[in-house]
Amino acid sequence: MSERSVTAVALTADAFRPFGDVIAPLGDADMMINDGRCERFHDLARLTFDGGEAGISLFRTDAISLPFTMDLMERHPLGSQAFIPMSAQPFLVVVAPDDAGRPGTPHAFITNAGQGVNYLNNIWHAPLLALEDGAVFAVVDLIGGGGNLEEFRLATPVTVLADV
Amino acid sequence: MSERSVTAVALTADAFRPFGDVIAPLGDADMMINDGRCERFHDLARLTFDGGEAGISLFRTDAISLPFTMDLMERHPLGSQAFIPMSAQPFLVVVAPDDAGRPGTPHAFITNAGQGVNYLNNIWHAPLLALEDGAVFAVVDLIGGGGNLEEFRLATPVTVLADV
Numbered sequence: 001m002s003e004r005s006v007t008a009v010a011l012t013a014d015a016f017r018p019f020g021d022v023i024a025p026l027g028d029a030d031m032m033i034n035d036g037r038c039e040r041f042h043d044l045a046r047l048t049f050d051g052g053e054a055g056i057s058l059f060r061t062d063a064i065s066l067p068f069t070m071d072l073m074e075r076h077p078l079g080s081q082a083f084i085p086m087s088a089q090p091f092l093v094v095v096a097p098d099d100a101g102r103p104g105t106p107h108a109f110i111t112n113a114g115q116g117v118n119y120l121n122n123i124w125h126a127p128l129l130a131l132e133d134g135a136v137f138a139v140v141d142l143i144g145g146g147g148n149l150e151e152f153r154l155a156t157p158v159t160v161l162a163d164v
Numbered sequence: 165m166s167e168r169s170v171t172a173v174a175l176t177a178d179a180f181r182p183f184g185d186v187i188a189p190l191g192d193a194d195m196m197i198n199d200g201r202c203e204r205f206h207d208l209a210r211l212t213f214d215g216g217e218a219g220i221s222l223f224r225t226d227a228i229s230l231p232f233t234m235d236l237m238e239r240h241p242l243g244s245q246a247f248i249p250m251s252a253q254p255f256l257v258v259v260a261p262d263d264a265g266r267p268g269t270p271h272a273f274i275t276n277a278g279q280g281v282n283y284l285n286n287i288w289h290a291p292l293l294a295l296e297d298g299a300v301f302a303v304v305d306l307i308g309g310g311g312n313l314e315e316f317r318l319a320t321p322v323t324v325l326a327d328v
């Protein structure tokens with residue numbers, strides 16, 4: 001079985017926009033609240049919850065390290081899925097455009113500490129790939145409904161390389 | 165003007181349940197996902213979004229320190245509001261039962277690092293009270309609609325004391 005590789009680059013909102021949203025406090029806040037003591041960066045993610053409701057869950061996973069070879073991607077046709085790290089650490093994000101019902105050429109990003117991401121509904125992405133053991137992420141996604149998980153086993157695994 | 169005080173105690177799910185949910189990975193996960201690599205603690209918060217939609221925003225605020233005297237509380241009649249710290253640090257949570265349309269006797273909690281909270285709709289609570297400067301919190305609350313913020317200026321300020 002042959003392999004293919006992709007180099008992980010620093011995550012930016014512009015590069016990620018076709019796939020989803022970067023959840024980070026960029027630039028000036030949209031408003032000041034709480035007697036002017038708190039900045040609010042407002043409504044940063046394009047969320048969808050078709051056929052169910054929004055929920056908050058927690059994911060906790062063992063870490064991977066780069067280079068990392070993966071062969072599983074997934075998408076959620078009915079709902080977006082946001083990952084908010086609960087500790088200030090980077091993680092790995094791998095997404096792919098759709099290519100006739102299967103993942104196309106993958107793109108890999110490493111977040112900066114303090115960034116979360118939101119995958120748009122129906123965007124192919126790798127499962128959660130933490131870079132530190134025991135990392136906990138708050139996940140905002142669709143609760144209820146059905147048929148919201150489509151997994152795809154890549155015939156040709158992808159090796160994600162560090163950008164060094 | 166006289167004052168009253170409350171001692172902040174460690175946050176637990178049981179003590180907080182009348183006011184909302186503790187968002188933390190307690191006990192065994194509800195399911196294993198991603199080829200068995202990831203724990204999912206499922207649907208941990210009682211969310212409501214009446215007249216609008218769920219959104220994810222970020223709050224960033226200067227820190228306070230204990231003892232802390234406060235005179236502002238607020239509630240959101242139409243929607244729940246979850247605070248998810250994006251770094252592993254404690255913060256201060258002050259809530260109060262309703263007493264004929266105004267905040268009753270306050271309760272104060274200090275989170276353990278790694279805990280978030282979700283306030284039920286219509287629960288009186290203090291504004292975000294971080295204990296470290298520059299802390300960023302992801303907030304899941306109602307976007308759109310209107311009339312979802314009710315503030316109350318306490319005639320008698322409350323001093324929150326550390327539990328030492």
